[in-house]
Amino acid sequence: ETGVTQSPTHLIKTRGQQVTLRCSSQSGHNTVSWYQQALGQGPQFIFQYYREEENGRGNFPPRFSGLQFPNYSSELNVNALELDDSALYLCASSLLTGLEQYFGPGTRLTVT
Amino acid sequence: QKEVEQDPGPLSVPEGAIVSLNCTYSNSAFQYFMWYRQYSRKGPELLMYTYSSGNKEDGRFTAQVDKSSKYISLFIRDSQPSDSATYLCAMSYNNAGNMLTFGGGTRLMVKP
Numbered sequence: 493e494t495g496v497t498q499s500p501t502h503l504i505k506t507r508g509q510q511v512t513l514r515c516s517s518q519s520g521h522n523t524v525s526w527y528q529q530a531l532g533q534g535p536q537f538i539f540q541y542y543r544e545e546e547n548g549r550g551n552f553p554p555r556f557s558g559l560q561f562p563n564y565s566s567e568l569n570v571n572a573l574e575l576d577d578s579a580l581y582l583c584a585s586s587l588l589t590g591l592e593q594y595f596g597p598g599t600r601l602t603v604t
Numbered sequence: 605q606k607e608v609e610q611d612p613g614p615l616s617v618p619e620g621a622i623v624s625l626n627c628t629y630s631n632s633a634f635q636y637f638m639w640y641r642q643y644s645r646k647g648p649e650l651l652m653y654t655y656s657s658g659n660k661e662d663g664r665f666t667a668q669v670d671k672s673s674k675y676i677s678l679f680i681r682d683s684q685p686s687d688s689a690t691y692l693c694a695m696s697y698n699n700a701g702n703m704l705t706f707g708g709g710t711r712l713m714v715k716p
Contacts, residue, residue, distance in 0.1 A: 525704075527704075534608075534692050534694075534709050535648065535704075537703050537704060582648070591636055591638065592650055593704070595649070597646055
């Protein structure tokens with residue numbers, strides 16, 4: 493077990509709604525990254541948070557936003573949900589420098 | 605064209621076979637190369653990472669990088685049914701390897 497937890501496990505939302513996904517980092521890790529994994533695809537980098545600030549962003553629109561808290565846990569918020577947002581959302585914790593990222597089990601979001 | 609290409613498979617082999625998994629990439633700026641294993645309904649798990657060209661061995665796994673050809677490989681010796689999973693290659697520009705670019709994954713099935 494990596495120690496990275498995510499909640500909820502599954503979520504069903506309607507197009508246009510907003511959703512918040514949560515992630516608890518592995519102990520000692522100060523950086524959280526979020527990825528979107530569509531069915532049958534590899535994960536795509538959404539953004540990364542370090543010391544409560546966004547430290548990098550992939551090719552995702554502003555309706556994808558996040559937070560990191562002083563205890564290094566994190567939230568991913570998605571506004572105005574679209575059908576294409578249906579995916580597995582993964583968070584990964586790590587140190588800022590270093591290649592070892594530890595992924596959580598993901599939250600499966602279905603938008604209908 | 606995607607930055608990182610990976611044959612989706614599925615690749616089916618008998619137990620004990622040597623498995624070869626491959627990725628090609630287009631961006632020569634990638635410096636760090638990783639292989640992740642993802643079981644169904646789980647988050648990716650880091651298997652190995654390498655820097656620049658060369659080979660790296662860890663037990664039954666060998667990672668190989670050829671930067672001149674923009675081609676990376678993962679070899680699994682004496683494959684086991686428990687190796688059945690999706691294998692994802694990932695790449696990073698630097699050793700703050702949090703912003704990963706993944707391939708689409710290759711599904712491997714090892715039959716007893």
